[in-house]
Amino acid sequence: MPASPSAARAINDREALLLLRDGPLTAGQLTRLTGLSRPTIAELVKRLGDAGLVTVVGEADVRRRGPNAQLYGIVRDRAHVAALDIRTHSVAVVVADLLGTVLAEAATPVDRDTPASAVDRTVDLVTDAARRAGAQALHSVGIGVPGLVDPATGELRRTPGLPQWHGGVMSALRDLPGRLVVENETSVAALAEHRAGNAGDRDTFALLWLGHGTGAALVLDGTLHRGASGGAGELGFLPVPGVPGPVPGNGFHTLASSAAITALAAEHGLTATAAPHEPSAAAVVREAVAVGAERFLDALADRVAIGAASITSVLDPGCVVLGGEIGRAGGDPLAARVADRLAAWSPIPTTVRPSALGGSAVLRGALLTACEAAQDDLFSHCARA
Template sequence: MAASPSTARAINDRLALRLLQDEGPLTATQLKTLTGLSRPTVADLVERLRGSGLVHVVGEAGAERRGPNAKLYGIVAGRAHLAALDVRTRSVSVAVADLLGTTLAEASAPVGDGGGTGPAVEKAVALLERTVKEAGVDAPHSVAIGAPGLIEPVTGELRDSTGLPAWHRRLVAVLQERLPARVLVENETNLAALAELREGAARDREDFVLLWLGQGVGAAVVLDGRLRRGASGGAGEIGFLPVPGTSGLPSATGCDGGFHELACTAAVEALAREHGLDPATALASGHEPFLDAVARRLAVGAAAVASVLDPGCVVLGGETGHSGGAALAARVEAELAALSPLRTEVRATALGDAAVLRGALLTARDAAQEDLFP
């Protein structure tokens, strides 16, 4: 059944807005070429979007040709503002951006080192409020929070976990209560994968797995360009994967004995000491025996991922992936090729420590666009 005129207009408007955001600013002729719509249809949608306050003229193009210059249209960046939080075990980072994703202000602070749940939450909220004020924004339209732990796929809530600070869950609830904004929470590894997909190491991939290698170990699964969370939100809990070379087997209540025991930051630092290296600089030192040893460990988990999902690409993220860079990724790829018949490219994160916060900003922007774009 053919779409109604109003539905067709909404589809065309959304398409044009996406193009203006990703490729803009654009002229009406460029919009016509990119959308495949007729010139009158493009003219109508541009006027609608200008009338709604979402699009405005940002300049002119075509000064080098004869005739009048073409108007350049762009998104009104200040139409809405976004906030993102990267919530770690003992710290919080905050960024505030406009609708085009341009960061206006950012800050970080230690949080949760004693004092209880209430003071930790208030410290995180105060950090957000100061950063919003510094950005010159009255209030964000949408806020996205990246945190360790599982997210309930139905409710979108951060699940209670004995391994995570209580102030994490309370912070989400307090922000939802206090802010006149849409507040979302997502697993930190999933946000990092979203950022790598849209702006980082996996921009040219529709299928890949991000291995998060930090204090905790996890994975994010992207297939057909979509993040896959699993039935309970636990897709990618690779830290619990039983692997050889550990002290035993993991359990339902702890990942000791799983891949976590081989690949977490503490394990990599201990391995560095065994090689006589400073843990703080070992991954960037170029010490080949050490890098080979780390690569062998990481390839065990990557091989399990490849054998089940065949993603074609694994991105190494988190502290280890960032510090090890391309040199470590190349070694993991070579080790993986010896373990699995499935060809799998291994890449280092392109966004490093900024991946979670950037993914949170993208999530907040998506939420704002759902509300603002027709």
């Protein structure tokens, strides 16, 4: 059954908006990309303009007789969004326009031993950044947070070792106007690596997170795999030989967390000073690569490869990105060593790459989720109008 005229208009409007999300286009370009007629595109652009979603943003830079074609783009300040990267001891926030251009950003350390103060400080950070960005209200807020996030409800589930104030922040932010989108930090980091990092050419890959803690995220056929309870990729709980269990916090985490890697580095006579808010191990791994500390890098690769092999042997993703600050600090030297170990242990071919984004992937991914939530809502609302 053919679509009704109103349904067809809604489909066309949404397709055009999704195309414009990637940058301004002329009416002629929209005609070619959508396959619609020029009169239909002209009517569509006027309709979206009347709805306050599309406007003229310039002219096409084309040498020809007569006036240049007008470029149409999404109205960036139609809505504002925020993104948060919530760690154990710190919070970072950005506020951006509808297309993700950052307008204000801030970060602050928090004291996990005073939950009420940590919650107040986080809320103040968000509201102050929104004010500096000129946002009257926030349409959507994307959050990357350690721990289990229920995929059905978006609620943060109790996870061993995480501070109490995380739950308080979620409750406080839900009381603010706007839509809250909560994801596990490694999951949003994988989205960022897929869109803007080192996995853009892969529809299926795994991100092995190496930061303060450890974890993994799985993108299968272009879709983030969260698991039945939101626990897919919780690699820190993976039992490993020689580590007593079952004890919360034991497992792969004791091999590849920042504290474990720093201790390993000390055994090899390596020390370095980390940047603010950076895991201590990132600095020593970066130093090891710089000075060519082969024995330490080999020992580190032995540990990281255990986590990578647990993913590749079950899911065969074809590509593993070593994420987080430590994965990026290790660069190609660490990635190559991990790849060698995987090849020696299994016939499953696996590419191993370092992260292009490091720790910033969490905030970048949280911003992507916030922008998409706002765009989906506004575009769908326009389609229904």
